[in-house]
Amino acid sequence: MADAIATVTPVEGLGMITIRADLSRAGDAIAEAVGLAVPAVTRITSDGSRGLGWMSPDELLLVLPRQETAEALSMLEQALAGEHALIVDVSDARAAFDVTGPHAEDVIAKLCPADPTALPPDGLRRTRAAQTAAAFWRIEGGFRLIGFRSTADYLGLILRNAAIPGSRLAPR
Amino acid sequence: MLILTCPYCGVQAEETELHPGGEAHLKRVGPDGDDAEFEGYLFARKNPKGVHFERWRHAYGCGKWFLAARDTATLQVFGTYSAQTPHPPAEIVSAIQASRPDWQPDWT
Amino acid sequence: MTYTPPFRLAHGGRLIDRAFQVPFRFDGRHLRGVQGDTLASAMLANGQIMLGRSFKYHRPRGPLASGAEEPNALFGLGQGGRFEPNQRATTTALVPGMVLSSQNCWPSLDADIGAVNNWLSPMFPAGFYYKTFMQPRPFWKHVFEPIIRRSAGLGRAPKDRDPDMYEQAYGFADVVVIGGGIAGLTAAREAAEHGERVIVLEQNPVWGGRSPVDHRDGEAAIDALLADLRGRGNVTLRRNCMATGLYDHGYLLAREALADHDPDQGIPRQRLWRIRAGRIVTATGALERPLSFACNDVPGVMLASAVRDFISDYGVAPGQKIVVVTNNDDAYRTALTASDAGLDVVAIIDARVDVSGELPQAARARNIPILLGTGIAKVKGSRHVEGVALCDQSGDGTVSGGLDCDIVAMSGGWSPVVHLWSHCGGKLLWDEGRAMFRPDPERPPLGADGRGNVLAVGAANGDLRCAGDLERPEGATMPVWVMPRNAPYKLRSKMWLDFQNDVKVSDVELAAREGYASVEHTKRYTTLGMATDQGKVSNINGLAVLSKALDQPIPATGTTTFRPPYTPLTLATIAADARGEAFQPLRKTAMHGWHEKHGASWEPVGHWRRPYSYPRAGEDRHDAVNREIMAVRGGVGTLDASTLxxxxxxxxxxxxxxxxxxxxxxxxxxxxxxxxxxxxxxxxxxxxxxxxxxxxxxxxxxxxxxxxxxxxxxxxxxxxxxxxxxxxxxxxxLTEQYAQIAVAGPRARDLLERLPGSIDLSAGAFPFMTWKEGDIAGIPARIYRISFSGELSYEIAVPASRGLELWEKLHEVGSDLDITPYGTEAMHVMRAEKGFIMIGDETDGTIIPQDLGLNWAISKKKADYIGKRAQARGHMTDRSRWQLVGLESLDGRVLPDGAYAVDEGRNSNGQRKTQGRVTSSYHSPTLSRPIAMGLVRHGPDRMGQVLEFPLPSGEVMKARICDPVFFDKEGSRLNG
The missing domain is CATH 3.30.70.1400 (Aminomethyltransferase beta-barrel domains)
Structure with a gap:
């Protein structure tokens, strides 16, 4: 009773880079520069440390350890030199939370109009969490959810509210 | 509350994840247009009871604008398709005519 | 005839556990129920049959039903922040320590002053309010409206904050079955067998619907279905979960009660489900109809099904001597149940002349008197039933005899619950043979694919045998809309159709006579089926009476529109988590915490909170604004511009x-x-x-x-x-990627030069309207030399995570310069001093740049830009459009924002013509006088003219038209 139905942990130290380009043309160069395959539509590829998520038909999000951001930015700039592309550091524009535990799905289901149980193992879903934009994908033992930096307090609050003890979604 | 499938990412999005944008396939009239043409472009919007083409943005998703063909009375969705098309594509037309045999395109 | 105990039967009651007593309070009295009771069964078990007063006439009322359709037994429940009005006694589970209060009566339920309305009821016919409160007109505001407001509304609204938690959740399923009775569970099993993901929603805490009470083997059948479904991984069974509304494309809302009236559990009280279903099955059963006979609202007149529910489910005898009155076989079940429970079934009054079904045979076998072709002329008693006067159903109500009794169990037949089916466009058809509206399978609600996505099953589809006893076929129901058929006005004016809203047969007939031919109009005129009833109890009888009065068949009259919610939903459940801190996303800049610590008075801008000003001890927020402006103009200030x-x-x-x-x-x-x-x-x-x-x-x-x-x-x-x-x-x-700080004032450069950095900030190297990249104070930055204050100003953008660090460093090294944080209001005043426009002040969605003297910012060279063609339209090039000017108040007072300048003459509505309005108006501490900007017809050509601005008080303020740039017109400061 006393335990939250899932653990909500703010994630620090993440770097994020938005890459906008013609993926069919520049995909190989991007893959080589970041060391990850270009994800299929609505998927995320990952090597455990970095992830490359499909955000839109001409947009990818590279998620990586913060200290690797500068190097990755310049690798991408070099790889896409001459290509019509936009590469920007958005590390400071985002807030990230890990929602873990056996009932992490319930927390997502309370906030997002998207079925977390239907998310493939490598799926990335852009949607909203309550009243703000968010995206989530699977991590070991749960989900990682990202939103905007300015709403970090709000996101933390609604995630913790959704995880309050005794509020599992399984029928009572 | 509608659900529409974003043709870019395949996500079946609900209305709260989308942003409506009014009538689709408007042809912009610029500085060269005369008053009547410009008035038609800026103000005259179709508002049919029945088959209609609309702009929607997958705002809480991939951010792309797309177009939807649907019946404003029954809310039947005939299909969604790329915003980069001057007219509804053939498969949308045939999807409409499969349920509305009398319906005819009003473009040429 | 007295109303006598014992009220709790010695045996029976499948839902209660007599071993656990449950104390509660009702209007200050200490009472006891048992575990499993509803409020209604507990009150009846205590001999309290009068549970409320009707809304309009304050007539004594007891429970009519045993479920969600109950119109009368509504209580105020709880105390303080947990107080809730209009809690339905028949569906609210009794919890230890509950505090109930009666409603709509004063000073008490027993001695209610408002009951005088009952004696005056001939004065309150349908449309009374519309007819009475028309004239004299001046009476409306001071006499009629206060009276109506005082008597309007049922129950009292809670005043304190609700301390309970609520939440919401999204659900997804191939099939959602609404209703956990035999039809719903059977449909669920069918869908589950096809491998579909199924959710079953049941409004009650127990499964089974009517089957366990009405079907000999009902309970066993339900148990078997439940056991099967519980064993399937693709089925979710959710009880205490009321589907309240069906919407487009398979979307439905449902309210799950998790810890209703039981705050000690420490979990959310209710959860609002937003479910998207591929298909929906409505297995919502049917509701029994009352019969319209005189005084059918006296406490003790109940639906036949409710009487047997109270006996079977709760072991409660609503009374000792029961008369059943019916037009169908089903009500005989009540007679048999009551007789089994040892109660005295005085007689069964059946409006039909030919009765031969198996259930009547069973009643005959027990020597229960059956009076055929008979009706009730009138119920005797006022606070509870004392007996009935009998008459010939086909006659005019001439009394042919009488019976003593304390309960009248009535049944006018059954109506499928078609609410959910109808919410989203499903159509109904009139089934003449069964005298009911039922879902038209040809015209269901449609899904996104254009095909029907809702299926009605069981009693909700008109199949009334479903929950009953299939081996004992029932005889036909005979429609009885008025009892007796030719009842005179005197009786018809005592026949209640809508118990909650006090609408009688005579009211609907009056509406028809007065020309209300549309059922929707009649509903509003008479209030039939309004409020929580939503057509549950009153609908069909009312339609039938209206149809007869209009001399047309019932389908020609049609039904009123069924609207969500099926039963009321508390606002807290709809708001769910979105309250308090989580009401809205509050967007915070990297420096938000600093502002808070330094006493910022906040201004909401979109979802952002920006400091309006930073009042110090002894200052109000406006004193602070003036101080901040003087500090910037005289030294240096910082503005958090991150939200741009x-x-x-x-x-x-x-x-x-x-x-x-x-x-x-x-x-x-x-x-x-x-x-x-x-x-x-x-x-x-x-x-x-x-x-x-x-x-x-x-x-x-x-x-x-x-x-x-x-x-x-x-x-x-x-x-x-x-x-x-x-x-x-x-x-x-990239709005969120950067924190941005405006450093403004004559000492801005001095301040920034104190920080180590790679950027040459000198006027020569870094002129106005340029930007440079480098680092400052060890932080990578892009600095823009731009100014919204009119002062020497640098806007410094740094990664958001370093914003606070830079802000604090600036304040550290600038402390001897009296560096001052300034807020949005100081920014607004300073920009107005400079004549800079503000989107939202000078603009309102109807203003073009040309109105604001911004022609210099409109390219003449470009062939096109968004808006160019529109700006060439006649109305846009009209020379008489209002244009931006400055306004100088003549008497030294600040002009009110939005005040209009009047012109000569009056318009077609008799109002003064106008020629301009104030768009921004402030006291300028820099200039020690008021300044304002406004839009005025031919304004720029009228410098020096005086305009008049009448105020709501009648006073007229005057202002002179002037240049909108009040301060440093040559721009020497920002170029400094």
Whole structure:
């Protein structure tokens, strides 16, 4: 009773880079520069440390350890030199939370109009969490959810509210 | 509350994840247009009871604008398709005519 | 006839556990129920049959039903923040320590002053309010309205904050079955067998619907189905979960009660489910109809099904001597149940003349008297039933005899619950044979694919045998809309159709006579089926009476519109988690915490909170504004400008796009330079403004207003994706990536030069309207030399995570310069002193740049930009459009924002004509006098003229037209 139905942990130290380009043309160069395959539509590829998520038909999000951001930015700039592309550091524009535990799905289901149980193992879903934009994908033992930096307090609050003890979604 | 499938990412999005944008396939009239043409472009919007083409943005998703063909009375969705098309594509037309045999395109 | 105990039967009651006593309080009296009781069964077990007063006439009322359709037994429940009005006694589980209070009576339920309305009831016919409160007109405001307001509304609204938690959740299923009775569970099993993901929602805490009470083997059948479903991984069974509404494309709302009236559990009280279903099965059963005979509202007149529910489910005898009155076989079950429980079934009064079904045979076998072709002429008693007067059903109510009894169990037949089916466009058909509206399978609600996505099953589909006893076929129901058939007015004016709203047969007939031919109009005129009833109890009888009065068949009258919610939903459940801190996303800049610590008085701007000013001890927020302005003008100040939109536009065609987005030329902006730009919508109106910086050959950065960032980014993407999709441009909204600090004032440069950095800030190296990149205080930064205050000003953008660090360093090294944080209001006043426009003040969606003297920012060279064509329309080029000027108040007082300048003459409505209005107005501490800007017809040509601004008080303020730039017109300060 006393335990939250899932653990909500703010994630620090993440770097994020938005890459906008013609993926069919520049995909190989991007893959080589970041060391990850270009994800299929609505998927995320990952090597455990970095992830490359499909955000839109001409947009990818590279998620990586913060200290690797500068190097990755310049690798991408070099790889896409001459290509019509936009590469920007958005590390400071985002807030990230890990929602873990056996009932992490319930927390997502309370906030997002998207079925977390239907998310493939490598799926990335852009949607909203309550009243703000968010995206989530699977991590070991749960989900990682990202939103905007300015709403970090709000996101933390609604995630913790959704995880309050005794509020599992399984029928009572 | 509608659900529409974003043709870019395949996500079946609900209305709260989308942003409506009014009538689709408007042809912009610029500085060269005369008053009547410009008035038609800026103000005259179709508002049919029945088959209609609309702009929607997958705002809480991939951010792309797309177009939807649907019946404003029954809310039947005939299909969604790329915003980069001057007219509804053939498969949308045939999807409409499969349920509305009398319906005819009003473009040429 | 007295109303005598015992009320709790010695045996029976499948839902209660007599071993556990449950104490509660009702109007201050201490009472006891047992575990499993509802409030209604507990009250009846205590001999309390009068549970409330009716809304209009304050007539004594007992429970009519045993479920969600109950119109009478509504209580105030709980105390303080947990008080809730109108809690339905028949569906609210009794919890230890509950505190109940009766409603709609004063000073008490027993001695209610308002009951005088009952004696005056001939004065309150249908439409009473509409007819009475018309004349004399002056009476409306001071006499009629206060009276109506005092008597309007049922129950009293809680005043304290609700301390309970609520939440919401999204659900997804192939099939959602609504109703956990035998039909619903059977449908669920069928869907589950096909491997579909199934959710079953049951409004009650127990499964089974009517089957366990009405079917000999009902309970066993239900148990078997439940056991099967519980063993399946693809089925979710959710009880205490009321489907309240069906919406488009398979969307439905349901309210799950988790810890209703039981706050000690420490979990959310209720959960609102938003479920998206591939298909929906409505297995919502049927509701029994009352019969319309005189005084059918006296406490003790109950639906036959309710009487047997109280006996079977709760072991409660509503009374000792029961009369059953019916037009169908089903009600005989009540007689048999009562007789089994040892109660005295005085007689069964059956309106039909030919009765031969198995159930009547069983009653005959027990020697229960059955009076055929008979009706009730009138119920005797006022606070509870004392007996009935009998008559010939086909006659005019002449009394043919009488019976003593304390309960009248009535049944007028059954109506399928078609509410959910109807919410989203499902149509009904009138089934003449069974005298009911039922779902028309040819016209169901439609899904996104255009095919029917709702299926009604069981009693909800009109199949009334479903929950009953299939081996004992029932005889036909005979429609009885008025009892007796030819009842005179005297009786018809005592026959209740809608118990909650006190609508009688005579009221509906009066409405018909007065020309209300539409059922929707009649509903509103008489209040039939309004409030929580929503057609549950009153609908069919009312329609039938109206149809007869209009001399047309029932389907020609049709039904009123069924609207969600099926039963009332508390607002807290709809709001769910969105309250308190989580009411709205509050957007915070990197320096938000600093502002808070330094006493910021907040101003909401969109979802952001920006400091309005930073009042110190002894200051109000306006004193603080004045101090902040003087500090900036005299020294240096800092503004948190992080909320301004920052959008990157990049690509080979970016310049082309920029030239279309802005009214001025942006493609020729030199790298390293900044330019103020205006953005218009396609209809020519000014929508946003801000400073643009050219970052590189193919990259521009657009600053937008705080409120405009999302919208302008969307606007750009709209044009790129939907119009110029062959242009090679990418945009990115980097608003949140950067913290931005405006450092403004004559000492701004002195201050910044104290910090180590790689950027030469000198006037020569870093002129006005340029930007530079480098680092300052060890933080990578881009600095823009731009000014919204009119002072020497640098706006420094750093990664958001370093924003607070820079802000604090600035305040540390500037402490001896009296560095002052300033808020949005100081910014507003300073920009107005400079005559700079503000989106939202000088603009309101109908203003073009030309109105604001901004022609200098509109390119004459460009062939096109968004809004150009619109600005060439006749109305836009009209010389008499109001134009921006400054306004000097003549008497030294600040003009009210939004005040209108009047002109000679009056318009067609008799109002003074106007010739201008105030758009911004402040006290300028810099100039020690009021300043204002406004839009005035021919304004710029009328310098020095005086305008009159009448105030609501009748007083007239005067102001002289002047130049809108009040301070440092030559710009020597910002160029410093």
């Amino acid at each position: 939109g920052k959008i990157i536009v990049k690509g080979p065609d970016a310049g082309r796009l920029m030239d279309m987005l802005y009214t001025n030329m942006m493609s020729n902006l030199a790298i390293g330079k900044c330019r103020y730009g205006l953005m218009c919508s396609e209809n020519g109106f000014l929508m946003d403004d801000g400073v643009v910086a050219r970052l590189s050959e193919d990259t521009w950065l657009c600053h937008t207003t705080t409120g405009g960032a999302d919208r302008i980014h969307g606007h750009m993407e709209d044009w790129l994706q939907c119009e110029w999709w062959d242009w090679q441009v990418y945009t990115a909204d």
